[in-house]
Amino acid sequence: MSVREIVEIGHPTLRRRAREVSPEQLASAEIQRLIDDMIDTKRAAHGAGLAANQVGEAVRVAVVEVDPDNPRYPYKPPFPLTVVVNPELERLSDEQEAIDEGCLSVPGLRGAVPRWMEVRVSYLDRSGTPSSLSASGLVAGSFQHELDHLDGVLFLDRVSDRESLSTWEQWERLRRPEFERRARGIVERYGG
Ligand code: NI
Numbered sequence: 386m387s388v389r390e391i392v393e394i395g396h397p398t399l400r401r402r403a404r405e406v407s408p409e410q411l412a413s414a415e416i417q418r419l420i421d422d423m424i425d426t427k428r429a430a431h432g433a434g435l436a437a438n439q440v441g442e443a444v445r446v447a448v449v450e451v452d453p454d455n456p457r458y459p460y461k462p463p464f465p466l467t468v469v470v471n472p473e474l475e476r477l478s479d480e481q482e483a484i485d486e487g488c489l490s491v492p493g494l495r496g497a498v499p500r501w502m503e504v505r506v507s508y509l510d511r512s513g514t515p516s517s518l519s520a521s522g523l524v525a526g527s528f529q530h531e532l533d534h535l536d537g538v539l540f541l542d543r544v545s546d547r548e549s550l551s552t553w554e555q556w557e558r559l560r561r562p563e564f565e566r567r568a569r570g571i572v573e574r575y576g577g
Contacts, residue, residue: 386421388429389440391489394539396441399490403436403443403535405471408513416444420468420511423448431457432489433464433527436534439490445471447531451524457487460568461523462577469508474532477503477519482571484526485564486540487553495556497549498540500526502575522575523568 392398410416419442427435427448434449450466451458480502487495504525507517520528530540544550551560 386418386425388426389422391426391430391435391439392441394491394541396490398438398441398443399534399539400537401438401443402537403438403445406444406446406509408509410444411470411509411511411513416446417511419444420446420448424450424466424468428452430489431455433458433461434531435489436531438534438537445535447472447535449524449527449531451527460565460572461527462572464524464527464577467518468511469506469528469531470511470513472506472508472528472532472535474529475505475507476501477505480575482522482567483546483549484523484568484571485549485556485560486526486530488530488540490534491539491541493552494541495549495551495553495560496540496544497546498526498530498543499545500529502571504528506532520577522571522577524577525575 433451436447437444451461451464453463481499483497486498510516
């Protein structure tokens with residue numbers, strides 16, 4: 386296992402629709418190693434998730450995991466390591482909230498993105514078993530962010546209020562208290 390380089394905005398793979406992974410490919414040493422490396426890379430960078438496009442591989446694999454002591458997103462509820470292959474997202478309600486997001490591939494910037502608050506994700510787990518999960522609130526937002534990557538979409542594309550764009554430093558100084566209040570409300574209301 387090893388930590389791979391995270392590619393940044395401007396790299397063409399971030400803008401490419403990633404291709405489906407066949408059951409044979411998923412069982413291969415190459416894809417299994419990619420998954421292990423993505424987990425290592427995500428953890429080393431303290432991300433809440435990582436999509437294969439972000440390590441320069443245009444295949445439909447993403448990982449989501451929020452550690453209880455994540456320094457980048459202290460307000461996010463913990464979420465166990467989940468590897469999704471060929472994920473499909475279905476929204477379960479019309480509820481939407483703006484979430485302040487950042488991205489390891491868009492260093493230095495944050496912005497508010499409207500996300501569905503209740504979703505179901507159907508996917509293959511890393512052993513190829515069809516699985517599904519329901520996610521709500523901030524966790525639902527994390528899945529939408531990672532699945533967007535697999536379609537070549539970055540959070541910047543979905544920022545509706547451009548005045549919400551800020552550097553991490555300005556966010557810490559000016560936006561963090563308000564967003565943390567809102568984030569607590571989302572966790573209370575949606576449980577995620
Ligand atoms: Ni991202």
